[in-house]
Amino acid sequence: MHKTLPQQLFYILFFVLLAACRQSGSPIGDLLFKQTKNKVYKEVNTDSLHTYFKNYLETNTNLFKNPKYLTRFYTNANFEPVLITKFYADSSLFRLIDFLKRVEEHGLSTRSYKADTLYDALVQLSGRKDMKVDEAYACIVRAELLAAEALTRYAFALEYGMTNPRKVLPRYYIPVSRPDSVSFDRVLSVENLKHYLDSIQPKSGAYRAMQKALINENHGAKKIALIANMERLRWKYKMDSTHLIYVNIPAYQLYIIRDRSTKGQMKVVVGKADGHETPMLASKIHSVQVNPIWNIPTSIAKKEILVQAKADKYYLANHGMDVYRRGVKIANPDTIDWSVYNEENLPYSFKQQPGNTNSLGLIKFLFKNGSSVYLHDTPAKAVFSRSMRAASHGCVRVEKPLDLARALFGEGEKYDLIKEEMSSEEPVAKTIGLKPQVPVVLDYVTCKMDSSSTLKFYPDVYKLDSLLYRSLK
Known part of the structure; x- marks a missing residue:
C-alpha cells in the first residue's frame, strides 16, 4: 500500500523514538540496578555516561598520577567503567581495598593509595533512593577512576618499585624497567582481579624475610634499611647471573x-x-x-699530588710520576718550584708509570x-x-x-x-x-x-x- 508523506514522517518519528527508548538503558546501569536495587540506574544512558566520563577526565587531570595513560586507556575503552563492570558484582574491588590497607607490610605509606576514599566511593554506588541520574553518573565515574588510580599505583609499586632510582638516587646508572602505557593497559585489562592481586606479591625469600622482620622494627636504622631494601628488590633490572x-x-x-x-x-x-x-x-x-x-685526574693532581710535591721535591720521582705541561713532558720536574702553585693556577698534568x-x-x-x-x-x-x-x-x-x-x-x-x-x-x-x-x-x-x-x-x-x-x- 502506498504511504503518503505524513505517514512516512510518522514512521520515521516512531523509529527514532523507539531507538531512543532502547538507548535509555545501559549495561552498567543494568548491572548496578541488579546489585543495588536503586531505580535511578534504570535511567542511566550510555551516551550521557560516556560524555560525562570524558569531560570529567579532561577537567580533572591534576587528580591523577598518570592522566595521559588514563585518558588513553578510557578513550580506547569508549569511556566505559570497565573495572566496575568486571569487578563490582564479585566484590573484587573490595579485595583490592584489603590489599591497599596492608601496604605498610611492604614499607609503603597508606596515604598514597586512598583506600578509605575508594571504599566510600564504592559504597556510595548503592546510592540514596532520591539520587538523581546526574549524581549517579558522578558516582560511577568517581568510583571507576579512584579504582583505576589505586590499582595502577599499587600494581606498579609492587611490580616495578614505587620510585625510579635514577631520579631519586645520585650516581645511579643501572637501567631499570619502569611502567609505560602498555603495562598501564595490561593492569586495567586484567580479567581476574583477585588472582592478579595475589600474583604480584613479591615472593623471594629475602623479601618475605624482610617483611617478617619489619613487623618487629618500629623505628631506627634497621627499619629504614628493611624498607629501603624491599624497594630495591622491587626494582626490575636484568642481571645475567x-x-x-x-x-x-x-x-x-x-x-x-x-x-x-x-x-x-x-x-x-x-x-x-x-x-x-x-x-x-x-x-x-x-x-x-x-x-x-695512571693518568692522574685533575682534581687529584690539584688536591693531593701538588701537596705531596710541595712537601717533598723527590716525591714525584720516587713514585714514578711524569710531569707534563700542555702535553709536553718536563725533563727535570725536580727543578720546579711547587710553592708558587695552588689549586687555581697549577699548569701541570701528571702520569704515573x-x-x-x-x-x-x-x-x-x-x-x-x-x-x-x-x-x-x-x-x-x-x-x-x-x-x-x-x-x-x-x-x-x-x-x-x-x-x-x-x-x-x-x-x-x-x-x-x-x-x-x-x-x-x-x-x-x-x-x-x-x-x-x-x-x-x-x-x-x-x-x-x-x-x-x-x-x-x-x-x-x-x-x-x-x-x-x-x-x-
Missing part, C-alpha cells in the same frame, strides 16, 4: 658468580663518602691493562661507563684489613686481582700472560682483551639474605637508605 662480577658497595665485597651461585668473593675498597662515592652501574668487562699507566708504587697496582679491569671508574689492584694492601673500606676516589680496589683475572679468563694462554707480566721486573703497560665480555654490576644493598637464610645488615655508608626511605613516605 650465568657469569657475573657483582660488587656490593656497603658490604665492601666482590662476588664471582657463575651459574647463579657464588664461586668466590674478595674484599674491596670503594669510594669515600665525601664526593668520591662509587657509582651504581651495570656494564661489561671488555679488557684488562696489566702494569697500567707502571711499577710497584703505581696507585692502580699491577692490573686494572676495564668496562664502559660514564664515570671513569674501573676495578683495579693497589699497592696499599693494609686497607683491606679495615672494617670500613670506603677510602678510594671512586674506583673499586680489589683484594685478589689475580684471582679475579683467573675467574674472567680461565686457565690458559691469556691468564698465563697476565700472571707473567704482573711479575715482570721491567713492567710495561699491556692491554689484553676479554672475549666474551663479562657483565659487572656495582650495586648498593644494605640488607640481604646470606647462605644460612639469615638477614645480614651493612652500614649505609652513603646515606642512600635514608634518601630512599624519605622518597617512599
Whole structure:
C-alpha cells in the first residue's frame, strides 16, 4: 500500500523514538540496578555516561598520577567503567581495598593509595533512593577512576618499585624497567582481579624475610634499611647471573658468580663518602691493562699530588710520576718550584708509570661507563684489613686481582700472560682483551639474605637508605 508523506514522517518519528527508548538503558546501569536495587540506574544512558566520563577526565587531570595513560586507556575503552563492570558484582574491588590497607607490610605509606576514599566511593554506588541520574553518573565515574588510580599505583609499586632510582638516587646508572602505557593497559585489562592481586606479591625469600622482620622494627636504622631494601628488590633490572662480577658497595665485597651461585668473593675498597662515592652501574668487562699507566685526574693532581710535591721535591720521582705541561713532558720536574702553585693556577698534568708504587697496582679491569671508574689492584694492601673500606676516589680496589683475572679468563694462554707480566721486573703497560665480555654490576644493598637464610645488615655508608626511605613516605 502506498504511504503518503505524513505517514512516512510518522514512521520515521516512531523509529527514532523507539531507538531512543532502547538507548535509555545501559549495561552498567543494568548491572548496578541488579546489585543495588536503586531505580535511578534504570535511567542511566550510555551516551550521557560516556560524555560525562570524558569531560570529567579532561577537567580533572591534576587528580591523577598518570592522566595521559588514563585518558588513553578510557578513550580506547569508549569511556566505559570497565573495572566496575568486571569487578563490582564479585566484590573484587573490595579485595583490592584489603590489599591497599596492608601496604605498610611492604614499607609503603597508606596515604598514597586512598583506600578509605575508594571504599566510600564504592559504597556510595548503592546510592540514596532520591539520587538523581546526574549524581549517579558522578558516582560511577568517581568510583571507576579512584579504582583505576589505586590499582595502577599499587600494581606498579609492587611490580616495578614505587620510585625510579635514577631520579631519586645520585650516581645511579643501572637501567631499570619502569611502567609505560602498555603495562598501564595490561593492569586495567586484567580479567581476574583477585588472582592478579595475589600474583604480584613479591615472593623471594629475602623479601618475605624482610617483611617478617619489619613487623618487629618500629623505628631506627634497621627499619629504614628493611624498607629501603624491599624497594630495591622491587626494582626490575636484568642481571645475567650465568657469569657475573657483582660488587656490593656497603658490604665492601666482590662476588664471582657463575651459574647463579657464588664461586668466590674478595674484599674491596670503594669510594669515600665525601664526593668520591662509587657509582651504581651495570656494564661489561671488555679488557684488562696489566702494569697500567695512571693518568692522574685533575682534581687529584690539584688536591693531593701538588701537596705531596710541595712537601717533598723527590716525591714525584720516587713514585714514578711524569710531569707534563700542555702535553709536553718536563725533563727535570725536580727543578720546579711547587710553592708558587695552588689549586687555581697549577699548569701541570701528571702520569704515573707502571711499577710497584703505581696507585692502580699491577692490573686494572676495564668496562664502559660514564664515570671513569674501573676495578683495579693497589699497592696499599693494609686497607683491606679495615672494617670500613670506603677510602678510594671512586674506583673499586680489589683484594685478589689475580684471582679475579683467573675467574674472567680461565686457565690458559691469556691468564698465563697476565700472571707473567704482573711479575715482570721491567713492567710495561699491556692491554689484553676479554672475549666474551663479562657483565659487572656495582650495586648498593644494605640488607640481604646470606647462605644460612639469615638477614645480614651493612652500614649505609652513603646515606642512600635514608634518601630512599624519605622518597617512599
